[in-house]
Amino acid sequence: MSPTSDLLATALAQSGFHPRLSQQRRLYEAAKAAIHQQRLGAGSKLPSSRDLARDLGIARNTVIAAFEQLAAEGYVITSKGSGTYVADLQAHSASMRGVGSAPQGRTASRTAPDVRLSRRGQELTSYAAGPQFEIQPFAPGDPDFSSFPFKLWQRLQNRVWREARNDLLDYGQSGGHLPLRQAITEYLRISRSVKVEVEQVIITAGTQQSLDLCAQLLADAGDTAWVEDPCYWGARRVFQARELKLRPITVDSDGMALSDKDLATKPRLIYVTPSHQYPTGAVMSLARRRELLEVAVRKDAWILEDDYDSEFRYTGRPLAALQGLDNDDRVLYMGTFSKVLYPGIKVGYLVVPPALIPAFRSALYDLQRPGQLTVQATLTDFITYGHFTTHVRKIRQTYGARRELLRRMLARALPASVTISKEESGLHLVVELPDSVDDVALAQRAAALDISVKALSTYYLKPQVRRGLLVGYAYCTPEQITDYGRQLGAIIAAEVQA
């Protein structure tokens, strides 16, 4: 047996291949590994297929097929009459780089890949306020997954699949599944006072994607976006990624409060959460809504209205959307099923002014190739058969009770210098702390007890911040709220009184 046959025989015996791997593939893999490891050096001659087949006790055709594969991938060179030789891989890669051939048989020093991010990538990853997704007591924003009607959803989904509709397997076109757009149109007209025709509704993969589309289509790099301060980090991220200049606008109890200095600037986009400011919970007053609409017209700007959790209003009637007051087609309205169903569903909607319909539809298609039409069809049935309304009513009741319990537990423990947000909506409470309290350190102390609250100060862009904690309650059981609420109340009280 030649030394090369011997080497390949040993490699085959020691390789631990999957039992179902063919002989041809084993031989190919063993030879390839030997060439990479330079146990078979460049220029060495392989045995003839007949000799190797005999030495290894396999069919000659198997050897020929393995050699052909190695030759096709450039590991060996076969020349008629003179045999098969191991190719000089380094010479090949060096010549590809245009630096001449490396010495034969020596391991070329390997350069690590250049993992430097783009300028934009570096900037994006440098922002500290990224999400922490752990599902722990009091993490703000998460709905109660256990109240999702799994069985019902499964039944509706099965029915969609049973219909075996080819059209639902395609990409989504024309802004998404038409029956879902019709159902959303009706819902928005009745529940949110949105002025909308079905053509204006575009199904997206959630608000994050809606915001990104708006930023890409309506603003250029360097344009200014007015954002609420404090602000939803997801919106901030999108605008930063699209290289917009952010102008933080102070939020007070009536929502975004424009100063004369702000009014001297020219925004292209204005991002607001008027129904329930994120994260403070302020509701934008009617006067401010009117002012904002006027300013948008005057400045030739677009208002992006993020109506992310309007379904959760625990007392009184739901508040109407800002879009419903807009007579000048200045508002792009966006909603999501992340909160009211589950975040991973990744279905949201954007209502665009009529003049923008073609641009948004075609950009969505070109950039994202939207799909998930079977999910959209299931969701349509969920809404049109009345399950959505029932589900919202049920979880609203559950969350309302949990909110009250959390408020009671905290109020019992907290001194008078600490206030708990009073407005009656959303999925979290804001515990407002005196300026002297380091809310980031307090959140870290809570994390050590497996309590996941967020520091209010981290949502601000400007240096003058309010201190506080965002405490979510939606998915906590009453027992958890009682237990963890007591613990959280105790550490806040200790910090404030220290």
Ligand SMILES: Cc1ncc(COP(=O)(O)O)c(C=O)c1O
């Ligand atoms: C203010 C705000 N808008 C929107 C969303 C949801 O966005 P998406 O539909 O991308 O899940 C969230 C989620 O936390 C949010 O807090």
